[in-house]
Amino acid sequence: xxxxxxxxxxxxxxxxxxxTLSCSQTLNHNVMYWYQQKSSQAPKLLFHYYxxxxxxxxxTPDNFQSRRPNTSFCFLDIRSxxxxxxxxxxxxxxxxxxYSIHEQFFxxxxxxxxx
Amino acid sequence: xxxxxxxxPSLSVQEGRxxxxxxxxxxxxxxxxxxxxxxxxxxxxFLISISSIKDKNEDGxxxxxxxxxxxxxxxxxxxxxxxxxxxxxxxxxxxxxxxxSYQLTFGKGTKLSVIP
Numbered sequence: 001x002x003x004x005x006x007x008x009x010x011x012x013x014x015x016x017x018x019x020t021l022s023c024s025q026t027l028n029h030n031v032m033y034w035y036q037q038k039s040s041q042a043p044k045l046l047f048h049y050y051x052x053x054x055x056x057x058x059x060t061p062d063n064f065q066s067r068r069p070n071t072s073f074c075f076l077d078i079r080s081x082x083x084x085x086x087x088x089x090x091x092x093x094x095x096x097x098x099y100s101i102h103e104q105f106f107x108x109x110x111x112x113x114x115x
Numbered sequence: 116x117x118x119x120x121x122x123x124p125s126l127s128v129q130e131g132r133x134x135x136x137x138x139x140x141x142x143x144x145x146x147x148x149x150x151x152x153x154x155x156x157x158x159x160x161f162l163i164s165i166s167s168i169k170d171k172n173e174d175g176x177x178x179x180x181x182x183x184x185x186x187x188x189x190x191x192x193x194x195x196x197x198x199x200x201x202x203x204x205x206x207x208x209x210x211x212x213x214x215x216s217y218q219l220t221f222g223k224g225t226k227l228s229v230i231p
Contacts, residue, residue, distance in 0.1 A: 004158070042119070042204070042221040043159075090158055102147050102208050104219060106158030 003027070004107035006091050012113045013081050021076040021110045023091030032074040033104065034066060035090040043090055049074060078112075086114045118142045119207050121222035129230050134192040136225050138205030141186065145207035149219070150179060150190050153202045162203070163190070195229045202226045 005024045013019040023032065031050050035043040047056045049068040063085070065077040078085055088111050092104040120139045128134045138148075146167040151159035165172040165179045165188065172179050178191045192199055205222040 006158075009156075040124070040223060042117070042223045044221075045218060048218075092158075102149060102164060102219070103161045106151075106160070108156065108158045 004091055004093055004105050006089075006107035006110050008110060009108060010111050010113070012115060013078075014115050015083065016080050019078050019081055019112065021078075021089050021091075021112070023074045023076070023107055024072050025091075025093045025105075025107075026072070027093055027095075027105060028071060029093035029095050029105070030071075031094045031096065032068060033092040033094070034064075034074070034076050035092065037088045037090055037109070038086075046076070081112070081114045083114050086112055088112075116141075117222075118145075119205055119220050119222040121203075121205055121225050123225050124223070125226040125228070127228045127230060128195045130197055131194045134190075134195045134199065134227055134229065136190040136192075136203050136205075136227065138188050138190075138222055139186060140188075140207050142207070142209060142220075143186070144209040145220075146210075147208040148179070148181060148188050149206045149208070150177075151204040151206060151221075153204060153224070159204055192227075195227075197229045197231050200227055200229045 007022045033048040034046045037043040045057050046060045047066050063079050067075045088109045090109045091107040094104045118141050149164040150162040152162045153159040163174050163177045163179050165181050170181050181188045202224040204224045206219045208219050
């Protein structure tokens with residue numbers, strides 16, 4: 001089945017220690033998104049890639065970076081995690097950005113704990 | 116500032132009855148609305164959507180109603196089943212004129228419990 005895969009499902013890191021979260025997709029979609037979701041909050045878009053074009057949300061902290069080496073993979077790098085970065089991180093894809101394409105397909109998420 | 120609001124964090128409904136989940140929005144530029152369903156330990160999955168040019172969209176047991184003048188939409192599930200127990204997210208889409216793309220803005224979600 002075509003899907004969005006996130007690894008690891010659970011990640012524990014130490015305060016200030018860089019961490020990388022991984023997302024891969026078999027849907028061959030052009031767009032990949034990273035969302036941060038804190039407990040009982042709405043998923044918040046951090047950034048997205050349309051093919052190789054990177055689009056950062058205005059309020060995404062510089063501490064968060066992303067890489068998309070190819071169509072299938074996208075990484076979220078947190079350079080110096082703080083306690084406030086503990087959250088569920090959701091990766092999503094969509095076929096395109098055009099008006100007719102609104103549906104996004106989500107992975108199961110990676111729960112990040114910062115000690 | 117929350118542009119998409121789901122004011123009920125939770126809802127309990129008896130099996131077989133109707134579940135009504137509500138969502139309000141503030142941004143008049145939103146022109147497409149979606150509902151996502153999320154089970155524990157899984158990512159959100161798309162359920163149903165509606166364009167702003169319509170006021171109703173139906174798919175089996177699920178119907179979404181849109182009232183643009185009130186900036187309100189609702190998801191009706193009839194009849195409710197125990198397998199419908201999940202968190203339901205309302206999301207809205209508007210064209211990001213700067214990026215030429217469409218982004219989703221999510222509400223906080225409503226946890227639905229369908230009691231057998």
